[in-house]
Amino acid sequence: MNSTTTDVVVVGAGVAGVSAAAELAAFRHVVMVEQEVLPAHHASGRSAAVLSETSGHPVVCSLTHLSRPFFEQPVPGFTDHRLLSPRGLVWVGEADDGAALDALAIAAARVAPTVGRLSPSAARRMLPSFGADAVAGGGVHEPDAMTIDAAALIQGYVRLLHHRGGSLLTSTEAVRLDRTDQGWTVTAGTSTIRAKVVVNAAGAWGDVVAARAGVAPLRLEPRRRTAAIARVSESVALWPVVMDVGGRYYCQPDPGGLLISPADESPSVPCDAQPEEVDVAQALDRVRDATGLPLRSIVRAWAGLRTFAPDGAPVMGEDPDAPGFWWLVGQGGAGIKTAPALATMLARQVEGIGPTADQVELGVTYEALSPTRLRC
Missing domain, CATH: 3.30.9.10 (D-Amino Acid Oxidase, subunit A, domain 2)
Structure with missing residues (x-):
């Protein structure tokens, strides 16, 4: 069994996971684990991705609006062609x-x-x-409204993660997550990974991963x-x-x-x-x-x-009863078009940085996305 220590473990390499891992890697060392052979094997890789600011929950529409600038002008080196087509x-x-x-x-x-x-x-x-x-x-x-090159988006985020020093372990299922005094120990494949922060970006398996961590489900x-x-x-x-x-x-x-x-x-x-x-x-x-x-x-x-999620809005934030366990789930089919905004917001919140003025103006606050709203 290999043993390693990192700052953040991201569970799930769909578009939510790869974007979050890439943005977090600007601040911390990140290891992402994925049970499939390739990233985005499930929902992210099968989406008819459209940048529409009129489809979905109102929070989704706002997150899409906030994501548009990234799609129009991604960071240098992210991709060699346009992400959007009219x-x-x-x-x-x-x-x-x-x-x-x-x-x-x-x-x-x-x-x-x-x-x-x-x-x-x-x-x-x-x-x-x-x-x-x-x-x-x-x-x-x-x-x-624009069509999104979903494959280029996902490949760009994986490239950005590696460029920022992060790593991706495929064919590596997170089968156990244990809370410790120092954070979390994740048993994944043949690896034991110790980290202060775990990000649950496992999509449809979000509640499954939570159960393995002893965290109450969100009823996804x-x-x-x-x-x-x-x-x-x-x-x-x-x-x-x-x-x-x-x-x-x-x-x-x-x-x-x-x-x-x-x-x-x-x-x-x-x-x-x-x-x-x-x-x-x-x-x-x-x-x-x-x-x-x-x-x-x-x-x-x-x-x-x-x-x-039960209320239809995405979930992003630290679990109120499990310090260091962060949720990034419940995008409801809008994971691709909201990925830039959600990933940036997650990284900022993990680092203790507040939301931007644009986010607050649209009502997309940390509180609005927090899993705490679903614990009532």
Whole structure:
């Protein structure tokens, strides 16, 4: 058994873990452990990543807004090409969805002032193949939504971690975490790692890691999300991302065709999620009915777990009952677009540095993200 001492152990190398490890490495020595062979094997590596400031919990929208500057201009050497590509996003709704679209447009004004409400006719002009029923409630246009190169983001954070002297141990599962007078001892693979701080960035396995540390769970809720690439006979390359405000489906262009999803949120245990045939068929039916496209066959399908805290907002902060045990979980499928802001905030808080004025103005405070809110 190898033994080492470090300042911080980060458990989990999804996008939350790699970004947090890289930012913490600017201040301390960091070791990150991941049970899989490669980083981002699960949800992070299967995300249709879109930088949208209108989708998700209000805290998620604010964190996305705070993350945008990093995506637009990452630190030198982070990547050799752009992380963002223009795409745009249009929310649509049926006749009974007008109020939901109105509320979405009003809420968006706080962080995305270019967002605008669309009449049904304006929505159809933007999406001419869509049926009248699919846009009977009109839409909401987010012109500044971008697609994110998730692979480049994750690779950039791993590169930054190494550049700052940190290390990543793959195929190394954290099977035991023991609290000591000096901090924590983590048994992972063939290694025993001693550290003052442990960051639990294990995604759907967050409560599992907590149990191994003797820390009370947060009652995290992993939910399966299904996606597929459908063949299309006509070009959709210039389409925006399209999301149904009623949660019936979403779709967006993909190099292999049209990415489609039934926007499912099926409860799941932590696992290597796989697509269910019924969910793929439902996505095909719903998107075909809405768009009018003659969708028939699927190129490939996959699924991932989106993990939520009970109140829907991300969790970041030190456990109130376990000094030195920090949570970074519950991003609810928004881990990629919120990673820069959450990672920076975590590193600042671990170092005893307060939030920025921008964070406070948007209500994204340490208290708002703290696990303490879930201990009532």
